[in-house]
Amino acid sequence: MQLATLLSQTSANLIQYTNNTFINRYLNSFNWNQILTDLTSKLVTIVFLSVLFLIIAKVGKSIIYHVFHHRDVKQQKKATNLATDPGRKRNKTIYSLLENAYNYIILFFWLYSILSVMGIPVGTLIAGAGIFSLAIGLGAQGFVSDIVSGFFILSERQIEVGEHVKINGIDGFVAAVGLRTTQVRSGTGTLNFIPNRNISIISNLSRGDLTSLVDIRITPDAPIKKIESIMKEVNQEKAGQDKAVIGEPLIFGTVYLSDGSLAIESCITCKSGTEDDVQADYLQAYLTAIQTAGIELPLSPQTVQPPKKPTTPASTPAATPFKTK
The missing domain is CATH 3.30.70.100 (Alpha-Beta Plaits)
Structure with a gap:
């Protein structure tokens, strides 16, 4: 009798979600007020962190810009030829690299904070050496290769921002040098993004005569x-x-x-x-x-067959009237 009374009281306190009694009891086993409170708190925290990191990114990039702009002004006062001044080009290259690296750092810490707020053990995942870590490592091979290649390109000063180069058949001027890609603007105005790992030969046309x-x-x-x-x-x-x-x-x-x-x-x-x-x-x-002088030149290229190679022994010289190119 007491068990029947208890069950009837419990059923009266349940919220009717569906016609299925088992599902209703399962759903009512959750503390929906607490869940809603936690979800609201996490959303507010995520929004706050996003705004905070956005402000940090803006302030940091502004500081980097003003520092290098101040150095650039000094270089302009000292340099006699601004177009070919190596110090000014180096200044632009370092500025481009630092800005690129700063963006990656801010993005990493923002993602780390968001995942931590959501309750995901980021530190455990990073320290773990399971299949997930292996998959991440394989997927990041290209990224790591880009960074290593970019490091050697910058450390050896192979290119600078503003220099005329030829990379992978692309002829243009270096617009930016980043951790992952090098940006080259061609003569048509096209901005080409070249992954650093794909750069095999760099022809720098701005060094020397x-x-x-x-x-x-x-x-x-x-x-x-x-x-x-x-x-x-x-x-x-x-x-x-x-x-x-x-x-x-x-x-x-x-x-x-x-x-x-x-x-x-x-x-x-x-x-x-x-x-x-x-x-x-x-x-x-x-x-x-x-x-x-009254000399007529051909309006279009005229093909001329070059002299045939001599069939005489190599010891016998055979003169040709023209040089070949």
Whole structure:
């Protein structure tokens, strides 16, 4: 009798969720007020931490910017040539790297705090050496490889922000150097993100003097000696006018180009970063002088078959009228 009375009182206190008595008792076994309180508290804490880390990120990035901006202003006052000043480029590179690393650090601690608030034992998971850790390690191989490759690129000073480079067939200027990727902006304005682990060969076009090759295409019956004489006269007239040109331009003579056409080639040594302007300037001067002399040049490349290799023994020299390129 007492058991029946107790069961009836318990059933009266239950909230009716479904028509199934077992499910109703199971759901009522939870302290929903406590669960709601804990959930609200955790949501408020997560929002608070997110806002806090956002403020820390903004303040930290602002401090980094002002420190390096102050150094950049000093470099501008000291440097005579801002475009090629190595100290200023190094300053931009370190700033780009620190900003990138700071973002990763803030993101890591934010995720760590959120998981801790949710009650996930992050420290135990990190210290564990089970299948989960192995999977994370295998998935992070590429990330670790990017960081190691980026470290050696920066420590050896292979590239700096603002330098003209060729990486994996991409020709452009270094926009940023990060822990995972290197950003190169090509001539069309496209920003290319290159993973550091994929960088095998870096061609830095901003270190040392470069050579500009100017090719004047000709026909086989063109007055070669006269054209070379005109080009030499142009070199003499322009001598000393362009400070970017180093030494005297050299006339290589007649060469075969890769498309099978003939050309008279001139080699001009110039300062890094000026090769395109020097090439365009001398090409225009050569063409103008040749046209003024009344010499006609081909409107399109004319393919000329190179001389066949001699079938005589190697000891017998066989002269060829043109150089090959």
